Amino acid sequence: MTRRKEGLRERRRRETRQEIRAAALRLATEHGFDKVTVEMITTEADVSHRTFFNYFPNKEAAVVQAPPKLPDDEVEAFTAAGPAHPREVLAELTALLLRDMAEQPPQRDEFSATFSLAREYPPVLAALLASFGAFEQYLAETVATRTGERPQDESPRLIAALAMTALRTGMESWVADGPKEQDDSPMPHVERVMALLRSLLGS
Numbered sequence: 001m002t003r004r005k006e007g008l009r010e011r012r013r014r015e016t017r018q019e020i021r022a023a024a025l026r027l028a029t030e031h032g033f034d035k036v037t038v039e040m041i042t043t044e045a046d047v048s049h050r051t052f053f054n055y056f057p058n059k060e061a062a063v064v065q066a067p068p069k070l071p072d073d074e075v076e077a078f079t080a081a082g083p084a085h086p087r088e089v090l091a092e093l094t095a096l097l098l099r100d101m102a103e104q105p106p107q108r109d110e111f112s113a114t115f116s117l118a119r120e121y122p123p124v125l126a127a128l129l130a131s132f133g134a135f136e137q138y139l140a141e142t143v144a145t146r147t148g149e150r151p152q153d154e155s156p157r158l159i160a161a162l163a164m165t166a167l168r169t170g171m172e173s174w175v176a177d178g179p180k181e182q183d184d185s186p187m188p189h190v191e192r193v194m195a196l197l198r199s200l201l202g203s
Helices: 008-031 038-045 049-055 072-080 086-103 108-120 122-147 154-177 187-200
Strands: none
Touching (some): 008 038, 008 049, 038 049, 072 122, 108 122, 108 154, 122 154, 154 187
């Protein structure tokens, strides 16, 4: 499936968000998260306070890189496939997540900095867990749309939780493994964890 081409406005919004996050991470790493203020971040990123709050509700959210929502056209194709065995739905959901990661590869230094800050500062850890939780809820809603269930039903929640756990475990392994000289991508780690998950489920 071909991803819809990103428009100029969308690209600029993505770049602005990235610039603010990079500035927040630099400052938090250099000075300590507790000492960083929103004013320091806006000055470092050369944006207004209004622009900052258009993208992030607080400085905690600025240093946490939440998984981006999946492309609408790919979500529509996934949900249009209709009900199937839970193992099949899980396999297709994890494949969708891997495709999106290949299209939008994360940056190791940013994830490493975020995880380090989360280990040291409880507010950052809380924000990180909240972002993962929100994305997991989004995945449960996506699965429920496909299966005709409610997002709070057991099957959509379990499928979303398994997919999210595999994604998070692979990303954590990638960060812990250290940088590589070539092809520094989390894909092999995430693919390995997802393959292990399938083998554990007998699929």
